[in-house]
Amino acid sequence: MENFALIFSAIFIGYLIAKADAFPKNTPLILNQFILYISAPAMVLLQIPKLTFSFEVIIPVFIAWVVMSISALAVFYLSKLFKFTKEVTGALMLVAVLGNTSYLGIPIIQAYFGEGALGYVLMYDQLGSFIALSTYGTFISVYYSSAKEVDIKALSLKIVKFPPFLALILALFFIGTSFNPVVESVLSSLAGTIIPLALVAVGLQLKFRLPSEDLKPFALALGIKLILAPLIAIVLCYIFSWNSKAAQISVMEASMAPMITAAAVASMAGLAPRLSSAIVGYGILLSFFTTWVVYNFII
Known part of the structure; x- marks a missing residue:
């Protein structure tokens, strides 16, 4: 209960600060930079060594990539079926596929499973979500926003120079x-700072505006991210008879x-920024319920 009280309180505090315009506009950027350069590497160095070399360490990485791959294919197919614009399709290929597996994943999973679960969270996030954001995310943003070619060399350097990733390798x-x-x-x-800072940063960036013409892609994105994605993971675990903590x-x-x-x-790529922000804002609120449902189903 204390963990959930912290989650809601910190997000609400961040939201109120944003509404009151009490902090500089770049505060979320500064908080995220502190997390990326200090808090997250410290947590990686603290938690990953507590794991043991086994197949269990690979399970989160495997599930992460299968879930994201199938979700991306579903978004691509359904966007064509519903004849969404190129900008909306590009936005959905990002926000309906990539999950908030660190800023929300860490406090929520710690609340359900305790601190001992964080090693697996970091494997899923760093070798799954982060690499996907850096590679797939960059490709999607470039492909759907312009005709530019993706700079593979710059992409590779971005990955290997990312502080949490370097900490993971170490x-x-x-x-x-x-x-x-x-x-x-x-x-x-240092690692203890990640949860309050990340959640306040989440609250600072929440936006809920949604015009009626965006309802169909909005519902599709949240349906894929909050319903289809965990179902894919559950089916994978059933197929391979995986029932471990990992x-x-x-x-x-x-x-x-x-x-x-x-x-x-x-938003930076001009891919339906208002829709993208609304999907994330409402998605965060809805995810507290959907993750509770998923947890009670798998335990």
């Missing part, structure tokens, strides 16, 4: 080992709301 060498208590204490303190956490990660950064990428 942390993989320390799986099964323990840090000095002083080092662990420092990492724990599998359960992967299903929960698949059920997370649309990624805020994906909406930001869509």
